[in-house]
Amino acid sequence: MLQGRSGVGRKPQPSEHQRLENSEQRLSSMEIFRHSRDVWGQETLLGISWDLLPVFFWAGVAFIAGHAIYSWLTAPKRS
Amino acid sequence: MPREGVASAPAARRTRRLTRHALVDRLFHWLAGGSVLLLLATSLLPVLGLEFAWVTVHWITGLILAILVLAHSVRAVCYQDLASMWISGKDLKRGLRDLGLGGKGPDRAAMIVGKYSLAQKAIHHAFSIVLLTAVVTGLLMLVRIDAPFWNRNPYWLSGGTWGVIYTLHGLASLLLVTMIIMHVYFALRPEKLYLTRSMIVGWIRGEEYEKYYDPSGWPLESNRDGDR
Numbered sequence: 001m002l003q004g005r006s007g008v009g010r011k012p013q014p015s016e017h018q019r020l021e022n023s024e025q026r027l028s029s030m031e032i033f034r035h036s037r038d039v040w041g042q043e044t045l046l047g048i049s050w051d052l053l054p055v056f057f058w059a060g061v062a063f064i065a066g067h068a069i070y071s072w073l074t075a076p077k078r079s
Numbered sequence: 080m081p082r083e084g085v086a087s088a089p090a091a092r093r094t095r096r097l098t099r100h101a102l103v104d105r106l107f108h109w110l111a112g113g114s115v116l117l118l119l120a121t122s123l124l125p126v127l128g129l130e131f132a133w134v135t136v137h138w139i140t141g142l143i144l145a146i147l148v149l150a151h152s153v154r155a156v157c158y159q160d161l162a163s164m165w166i167s168g169k170d171l172k173r174g175l176r177d178l179g180l181g182g183k184g185p186d187r188a189a190m191i192v193g194k195y196s197l198a199q200k201a202i203h204h205a206f207s208i209v210l211l212t213a214v215v216t217g218l219l220m221l222v223r224i225d226a227p228f229w230n231r232n233p234y235w236l237s238g239g240t241w242g243v244i245y246t247l248h249g250l251a252s253l254l255l256v257t258m259i260i261m262h263v264y265f266a267l268r269p270e271k272l273y274l275t276r277s278m279i280v281g282w283i284r285g286e287e288y289e290k291y292y293d294p295s296g297w298p299l300e301s302n303r304d305g306d307r
Contacts, residue, residue: 045242
């Protein structure tokens, strides 16, 4: 409780600028493929990156939202 | 006062049950759907941090899905009307009208040209391509695991080729996540609930047939699954 009030021992919170910078770094570092090095040190393709899972999930959600809005806007008006 | 037989004839036509999906097709749909969900759960939950022994369940379910897809393909080619899944010029025109690109805005009263709408045919073909990719690459990947009937051979193909196979398998699984979300959304939309019901019980009502379908595109006489 005391620690919480005085701020002693509290983890320093990143500023808004730092948070934006971190999220940009995450986006720019998002891999499309997974790689490894073989016994000769050559880069080998392992598969698609699982970082893309949220992208495909949210693409589906975005489609639903877009279609629902489109259907609502173009629905015949009830008189 | 109208005679009973005369008065009830139109009502009977509206409430009659018309077979849309035979039992074998409904079984395929739900078994394939369940298999895909189990395959996605056993492959993606470990990615999300839920660790468990997933490999055995995954490859056995994959084999079941491969058998289901093969059986469905044989039935579609040999016993069903393949043309009912063909995307025609009429389908495209109707699709453009639905999108409001036909010059007069979306025409929701227009009839569906055949048994299946353009959107249904498109999602079926998309599922076909993605599932076939997942199944074929998955069958190849079986070479890399020990199973009761064979021993693993990870050197059967080069590392780069395995990388391509794993990439296609992973891409198919990610695409399935998006496509299943879309498929379930449309199945639950109020105006499509009669189609979801038909995938459960097999039939649509006569009034739904008359409201949504152009009889020249899906004549009941040509409905191989019969007209109850």
